[in-house]
Amino acid sequence: MGQFFEVIPEYLMKWILEQKMFWVATSPLSASGHVNVSPKGGLYFGLLDEKTFWYMDLSGSGNExxxxxxxxxxxxxTVLFNSFEGPPRIVRLFGHGSVLERGGVHEAGDQAFDDFVKKHDLQVLPSSRSIIIVNVxxxxxxxxxxxxxxEFRKFRSTLNESFARKEEKFEQGKSEESRERYWAFKNAYSVDGLPGMKVGCKTGKQEGIAPIEKMVGPLAPQGYRNARAFGIWHLILVAVLSAICTALFLPLLPATLQGALHSSAS
Known part of the structure; x- marks a missing residue:
């Protein structure tokens, strides 16, 4: 039977920290935007308290x-944990998240990233790009x-090894191997065109790096539209509806009120 809690119970906190992987799900506000689910592996996460979860976000080709x-x-x-060994269990953490960005070689990130790493004595990996804080x-x-x-076998090391090689090449003088150039190319925008990493966006503009094309074909997004945004078409719609209401209902008003409306309009 499913159970819901306002905070993470102590017995689930212990179980969560024993897991080897989890998933994170997010979505843009637009109804036409793409829902994203990302698997996360490695011991790069933790709990600050019964209502706060965090994880080290590693670089990759996407940044939804x-x-x-x-x-x-x-x-x-939403963060989902799943038991693959032992008693069956699924745990979901519903919340709102914030991003602490790591800086690049030439571009500063969030001071909060460095402060968090120092406070909690965390290892920053070559592939680290941010820390995600989830308020549950x-x-x-x-x-x-x-x-x-x-049965769990081992963690994959390919990603960290790949970015360690990029870091080594950069230190040897190959500026194109900097992590912020990678972020500018692959992490500056989402598949729907939403801005991504601030360091990536800034580097892309400064160095003229065009972002990678992430979706193809006739159904690929052509431009993001926030369903909650108030744009020019909303203004036009309001003007049209106002004109229609005036034409329909003004004749029904008392003559004195009509005169007052005409006077105020003039």
Whole structure:
């Protein structure tokens, strides 16, 4: 039977920290935007308290989570843990997230990133690009009876090794291997065109780096439209509706009120 909590119970906190991987799900506000789910592996996460979860976000070809958390009035995120060994269990952390960006070689990131790393004595990996903080407002626990059982073998080291090689090449004088140039190319925008990493966006503009094309074909997004934004078409619609209402209802008003309206208009 599913259970809901306002905070993470102590027994679930212990279980969460024992897991080897989890998933994060986010979505843009627009109904035409793409929902994203990302798997995360490695021991790069933790709990600050019963309502705060964090994880070290590593560089990759996508940056949907960062873009969705940065979107004004958004920030929604769900973190899912799943038991593959031992008793079955699924845990979801519902909340709102914030981004602490790591700086590049030439571009400063968030001071909060450096402060968080220092305070919690964290290792910054060559592939590290941000720390995601999740303020949890609801916790769900369910059975997971239909989830298969798997035996954990090992963590993959390919990503960290790849960025370690890039870092080494940069230190040897190859400026094109800097991490901020990688972020400018692949992490500056989401698949829907939402701004991503601030360091990536800034570097891209300064160095003229065009972002990678992320979706192709006739159904690829042509431009992002926030469903909550108030644009020119909303103004036109208001003007048209106002004109229609005036034409329909003004004749029905008393003559004295009509005169007052005409006087105020003139």
């Amino acid at each position: 989570t960062i873009s969705h958390l940065y979107e004004p009035d958004n920030g929604r995120i 407002h609801q916790v769900a626990s369910s059975c997971g009876y239909s989830v298969p059982c798997y």
